[in-house]
Amino acid sequence: MTRPLRILVVDDEPPIRRLLRTSFAAAGYDAIEAEDVSSAMRMLRAEEPDAVILDLGLPKQDGFDFIRIVRETALTVPVVVLSSRSDEAGKVRALDMGADDYVTKPFGTDELLARIRVAVRHRLQRDGEHAQFETGDLKVDLVRRVVAVRGADVKLTPREYDLLRVLIAHAGKVLTHRFILREVWGGDTDVQYLRIYVRTLRQKIERDPERPQLILTEQGVGYRLRAPD
């Protein structure tokens, strides 16, 4: 990429826009701003940003409208949502509608930048899956289907491997329960299955399954695999 990453910030709160503008500039990104959905759509077309930071609670048309319009027009720009605590339903809805990820207010700018980088990377590498995946203690050979933790091979059941593979395909991104169930079980299986499989998978790959470092729980939303190193 020749030009710096350009990020469109859609938020009606000037202090939040100022915070993001300053932090993005410090990280070497180019920030452009919109305060409502219609001006955001205009900037999306005129400026072609690489990612969008979107506040869900906008006046008039809200963030959900924006996601809907963006996805209906088949724009592939990654969207990271700013949401409030105790609005898990809103997060899940935004993700199901096509948002890529979210951060919960109040957020750290490091966390937000990490989410943006992951989302942009996933959009760029849609087709080219890597043969090797590595994060923390975990090393997975996706061709030979070999899983190793701290150098020792780990035996997974086919289902556990499928689950891990889906998480790896979206490493660093939050995945909703519904998404994982559809990808691994291929339908509306009960979320309890997923919880049990995550538990057994953690017992096999986490150093301390009760303080997981690899498969992280996003309470009320889904799971997130640690981004590759």
Next chain:
Amino acid sequence: MNGVNRAKALGSSLAIVAAALLIGFALQRLHIHPANFALVFLTAVFVSAVMYGLWAALLACLASLLAYNFFFLPPLYTFRITDPSNIVTLFFFGIVAIVASNLAAQLRKQAVTAGTERLRSAMLTSLSHDLRTPLASILGAAGGLLAHRHTLSDSAQIDLIATIQEEAERLHRFISNLLDMTRLEAGAIVPRLDAVDLSDMAGTALRRAEQILAGHQVTMEIPRDLPLLRLDPVLFEQVLFNVFDNAAKYAPEGTCIALKAHEEGSVVSVEISDEGGGIPAADLERVFDKFYRARAGDSRRAGTGLGLAICRGFLQAMSGAITARNRAGGSGAVFVITLPIASYHPAGIAT
């Protein structure tokens, strides 16, 4: 007022009328004129109004009219009235009783409001202190940074920035608690029940409380085959966070906080114990009251007085419970949470 309380209030007001009736019989033996008994019944109506409100008073009024007529107005032991002057007496009795019960019920409402006012003023005191203290630190630190940015040493700047961050986080926790409490009181908590894994939730709560618990050692003992629990994961994570937060506040740094879980019939019991000073025996129940705080004379800052009240409220909404006791051996508090098991058992699925 719920149905049970209302039935109780109505029953009590009838009991008061019955007492008035007994007094009437006693007065009758003293040959006091029956017209005076009306005043005894009027007193009964008034007492009902003050103690149990308008509806109870109206019921007392009706019961009094009937009893007075039946037992004291000739012809006795019938509901008939022959003397027109007695009709007038009954009529005015009815009017006075209704007006009096209205007034008394209003008085009672005001008394109840005064109680709410007291609670509200306790809340305002807590609010202004807990909001202003971190705000003062944040404003002070930010102002200092802006004014003296050229002369402050790097380490002093980092100190001030760290102050801003820590105090803002404290403010954030406090505001979250206030919102949770408000949602609870408004009845706006609708748990989204789901079958969830306790170790998963304990792990995320611990992650969130990482900074607060930096000075403590936390151990967890959760059986690997513990059944899934039926609860709202978001609410329950908050419960665990608040209990951890509480332990971090009241147990000295360097001590151990232990979480243990075990199955007990149809529930799972989770015990979180610390090695702090424990809870005075008289306060084991009161720690769950709104705005209850442990004595905070020493250096550590008292909490908001909401954390444990929220725990209890959230758990009750999910058919769980929380109680407090002190450790049997050594000092420290133990919080015991019981939770319903999801109908579904992990042993039931093949891998």
